Amino acid sequence: MPKEVFGKDFPFMPREQIMSFEEIDRLAGIFISLGVRKIRLTGGEPLLRRNLHELVSMLSIRDAEIAMTTNGVLLPRYAPALSAAGLDRVTVSLDAIDESTFAAITDSGHTVAAVIAGIEAAESVGLGPIKINTVVKRNSNEGEILDLVERFSNRDIAVRFIEYMDVGTTNGWTLDEVVSAEEIRGIIGEIVKIPPINKSDVAKSYRLPNGGEVGIISSVTEPFCSDCSRGRISSDGKLFTCLFSNKGVDILTPMREGSSDSDIANIIREHWSSRDDRYSETRTDRTKKQERLEMSYIGG
Numbered sequence: 001m002p003k004e005v006f007g008k009d010f011p012f013m014p015r016e017q018i019m020s021f022e023e024i025d026r027l028a029g030i031f032i033s034l035g036v037r038k039i040r041l042t043g044g045e046p047l048l049r050r051n052l053h054e055l056v057s058m059l060s061i062r063d064a065e066i067a068m069t070t071n072g073v074l075l076p077r078y079a080p081a082l083s084a085a086g087l088d089r090v091t092v093s094l095d096a097i098d099e100s101t102f103a104a105i106t107d108s109g110h111t112v113a114a115v116i117a118g119i120e121a122a123e124s125v126g127l128g129p130i131k132i133n134t135v136v137k138r139n140s141n142e143g144e145i146l147d148l149v150e151r152f153s154n155r156d157i158a159v160r161f162i163e164y165m166d167v168g169t170t171n172g173w174t175l176d177e178v179v180s181a182e183e184i185r186g187i188i189g190e191i192v193k194i195p196p197i198n199k200s201d202v203a204k205s206y207r208l209p210n211g212g213e214v215g216i217i218s219s220v221t222e223p224f225c226s227d228c229s230r231g232r233i234s235s236d237g238k239l240f241t242c243l244f245s246n247k248g249v250d251i252l253t254p255m256r257e258g259s260s261d262s263d264i265a266n267i268i269r270e271h272w273s274s275r276d277d278r279y280s281e282t283r284t285d286r287t288k289k290q291e292r293l294e295m296s297y298i299g300g
Contacts, residue, residue, distance in 0.1 A: 019252055027255070030268065041068045072122075075092075119157070145188065146188070160217055191207065225278040237253070240298055
C-alpha cells in the first residue's frame with residue numbers, strides 16, 4: 001500500500017465494519033454450498049489479522065482447499081500454527097531477488113532475505129506446493145526474471161510472472177510499462193506448455209528443461225475473462241466478480257439483519273448469474289478512466 005496514499009493519517013475502516021471470523025466462516029459455507037472448492041485468504045497482508053490461524057482452523061473443516069497469498073515476511077512466526085490449523089498452501093509475493101530492486105519496488109523496509117526465510121518456513125511445515133507471484137514492470141524488474149527462475153525452478157516452487165495491471169487508480173499504470181506474456185516467454189527461453197487442469201486457471205503453466213515449472217498470468221495482453229470463475233469478498237462483506245470492479249453487492253448487512261443462509265445464497269446466485277465483467281477484454285482509453293478498487297481492498 002503506497003505510503004503517499006495510505007499514510008499514518010489515513011482513515012482506515014472501523015473494526016466493527018470488518019467481518020468477524022464467524023461471519024467469514026458462515027459465508028464460506030454458503031459459497032461452498034454453491035460450488036466453490038477453493039478459498040484464498042489475501043489482502044493487503046492477511047497475516048496482519050490477529051489470530052488468523054483461528055479462522056483457518058474454522059475453515060479447514062469445510063470441503064474446500066484453503067490457501068493464502070502473503071508477502072511472506074511473517075511466515076517464520078506463523079507458518080507452524082497455520083499448518084497445524086489446516087492451511088493447505090501459500091503463495092508468496094516476491095518481485096525481485098536483488099535487494100536494491102526489491103527495495104525500490106516495495107518501499108516496505110523488508111528485505112528479500114526476510115521473504116526467503118518465510119518461503120523456507122512454509123516449506124518446512126508442508127505448506128506447498130508453494131507458488132511465487134512476481135509482477136513484471138518494464139524498466140523495473142524484467143531483468144529479474146531469469147534470476148527468479150534459476151533460484152526456484154529446481155525446487156517444488158513455481159514462479160508465476162504477472163503482467164503489470166491497472167488495478168485501482170493510484171499506481172499510475174500505462175500500457176508502455178507492461179512486459180507482455182510473449183516477451184516473458186522469450187526471456188525465459190525453452191519452455192513447453194502444460195495443459196491446464198481447469199479451464200478457469202488464470203496462470204498458463206510451462207515446463208522448463210530441468211523439470212521445473214513456471215507460470216504466466218497475462219490478464220492484459222491475453223485476457224481470460226470468459227473463463228474466469230473467481231469471486232472476491234472484501235473485508236467489509238461485499239462481493240465483487242472482477243478484480244477491476246468499482247462496485248460490489250453488500251452481503252454482510254443482510255447477514256447481520258438476520259437473513260438466512262438460503263437468502264444469502266440467493267443474493268450471491270443472482271449477482272453471479274447477472275455479471276458481465278469483461279474489463280481486460282474491453283480495456284480502452286475510456287474504461288481506463290473509470291474508478292476502480294485498489295488491490296489492497298479487493299485482494300489479488
